Amino acid sequence: MKIVIINYGAGNIQSIMFAIERLGFKAVLSNNPQEIQTADKVIFPGVGEASSAMKKLTESGLDSLIPNLKQPVLGICLGMQLMCKSSEEGNTKGLGIFDVDVIKFTPTVKVPQMGWNQIYNLKSDIFKDIPENEFMYLVHSFYAPNCDEAIATTNYELEYASALQKDNFYGTQFHPEKSGAVGEKILENFLKLNSNT
């Protein structure tokens, strides 16, 4: 199986590489369109600021490539947020895969949310054998509001979408690669999805 992690200069890619290796798979890092298109699974990571990450995607032409991918794609953290319609962070236009606008937590809670919080209302293949209310590791100031494409929700200030899915596109606000054994299981579920979705 060919797993490609999209390398566009935004994010802690090494942790995802290592997590995939711990699961017994191997991933390659690439920003080459052909390499990405021929992968069985694509991981779209990202940490940092939305508008500068989006700029890097646009510069490399990946902004038009990603929404047209046919194999399972997993966006993590900022990767997930960039797959949405827009982000309030830096007034960024997103890839528009998920029909939701990313907005900021208000100062009624500490921002960023940093640490372990529970995911529930799970509904997706990637949560196979994952019980409700498991704790996942999250670090973020912006969030996707609860919506039709939510496949997991989390409560912080309000109930929001901590994972999204549309067709072959998956996104997790939490970091499965940093969320202990349960997180690794979610990553494994994704890697074991049928590649010809």
Next chain:
Amino acid sequence: MLAKRIIPCLDIKNGRTVKGVNFVDLRDAGDPVELAEIYSAEGADELVFLDISATEERRKTLVNMVRRVAEKINIPFTVGGGISSVEDVEILLNNGADKVSINSSAVKNPQLINDLAQKFGSQCVVVAIDAKQINGQWIVHLVGGKVPTELNLFDWAVEVAERGAGEILFTSMDNDGTKNGFADEALAKLSELVNIPIIASGGAGNIQHFVDSFKVGKADAALAASVFHFKEIEIKALKEELRKNDIEVRL
């Protein structure tokens, strides 16, 4: 609900774990990667590695350690000690560290906080503040608490938050090594003043001290070293007790 975090801190010298009592006498408590794996399995929510080596190869040794830890560990970890530039941070993050902690370099060059937040995002920028009380004022100290600055703890905390720090690691030098509890009053004041997470550090001696740091000190996370290294407190037992006290934890 967002859980309160328990964070073992591993002091690292030349690739080995050490822990100073009041930051002076050092004792060897093992291999960092091995310890990290044990803590992760016991339910630690995060780990902090604080490098106190002063050799020329220190950066290379630290980067190697970070890589080895990232290979093995599936929880987040922060690396601190001697970090003073954007390049230092880049190499640590690229090798698998989730966050970096800066201390003296932030005091000497506050712009570094802005630069790091802008380049890597606030989520990976922890500003560590060591402070102790002098004539009733909490004064920020450098070099492991040896050198006083002109800065007031609370003013400095507000400034680092404004500059883009994602989290504050506050160590009370008055409490550190005493095992008499965290500086709960100062913690609570910090928590009210700034809207970013506060990690309590310095003074953990028993389970009640952790309960107090969350209930009285309103901390978001509590960090300790020797009570964990010398098995005086087991993380699982600690978390069970916290839960009994209605404190949300990941169990």
